Amino acid sequence: MLASTAMAQGDLQSVTAPNMVFENGYIQVVGESEAGQSRYRAKTAAKVIAQANLLSVVKGVTIAGTTTVQEGMLVDADIKTAVGGFLQGAMVVDEQFFPGEGYARVVMRLNLRGESSLYNSMASTLQQPPAALKVEKLPEFKPQAAAAPAPQPVTYDGLIIVVEGTGFKPALANRIIAENQNILFEPSKVSPQMLIERGCGGYTTTEIKAKTLLQSWGSTSPLVVKCVKVQKGTEAVVSVQDATVIFEQDQKSNILSQAKVVFVL
Structure with missing residues (x-):
């Protein structure tokens, strides 16, 4: 008691x-x-x-x-x-x-x-952010043949972005950007209903907690990516190679439109 x-x-x-x-x-x-x-x-x-x-x-x-x-x-x-x-x-x-x-x-x-x-x-x-918010529009990420990684042995159905120790700040519109400044993930990529239910994904402090949260969203095999840097405080930057993997897995599992993304702070 x-x-x-x-x-x-x-x-x-x-x-x-x-x-x-x-x-x-x-x-x-x-x-x-x-x-x-x-x-x-x-x-x-x-x-x-x-x-x-x-x-x-x-x-x-x-x-x-x-x-x-x-x-x-x-x-x-x-x-x-x-x-x-x-x-x-x-x-x-x-x-x-x-x-x-x-x-x-x-x-x-x-x-x-x-x-x-x-x-x-x-x-x-x-x-659809108004110009007053000063959210820079970036070109959408498209993988280049030369940067294509080897085929993945499994299909990933969730994404964990490790931003621990980078100064990353949770925000209503966190974004994931490739090093070539092409956009991978932002609110416009999320279906309207999922944006209401999950926002720009989840936020937690360990990979174990992140996997548990994703599991509650139906994800059993998440891809774990460590960001290379953070820009503007709220944008996690990943390598072009990792961006290519994320892009290709999203084509298979709709990871981004369902906001099956968790940031490990």
Whole structure:
């Protein structure tokens, strides 16, 4: 019982650091009112504080490159509208009133993926980014005969990109780019429904966790690729040879359109 209680309390802590937000798939904040109030006033005040905390965290989420949601809201009306709608979907996952001190504590959560999520609200913007977001359009990757690797003995049905120690930042529109600056993966490559359900893939801290996550998506044989560098903070760059393998395996298994991609941070 003590272990269950500790786990429950842990689940109700703030989740605001970018890596944790993308790994968990949600933003979670705590709002506490001042002491010495009635139950109704304290709970109302705690919710207002939690909502303000949520907005602050959402604004700090990176969309692409170095552009945050806050910057996107300033330059694009559609993004501002989308974020406003997204905030309406905030859920109260716990609320408590402490009569002795007269204060309340409210825990609120917003999902990144799924229905009533940030990806759902911004799917069209991410797949066709406005010029104001300064997302550079790159040519699509096409393998060259001279760069073609030897045929792979197995068919891969998922992709793990190891970006550990590179300074890579999770974002709403992470991209995978070949060293020749051709694009392999970005939101436009993902089917609309999968973008809502999985975003630009998953984020975790070990290859074992990545394989477990992919397995839950139906992937049993993932390809593991280590990026050679990161550019603009959110773009994982892979070698042309690895890009060719990814391209060819995607032709067989639709890895990219289904967002069966996990970044190991």
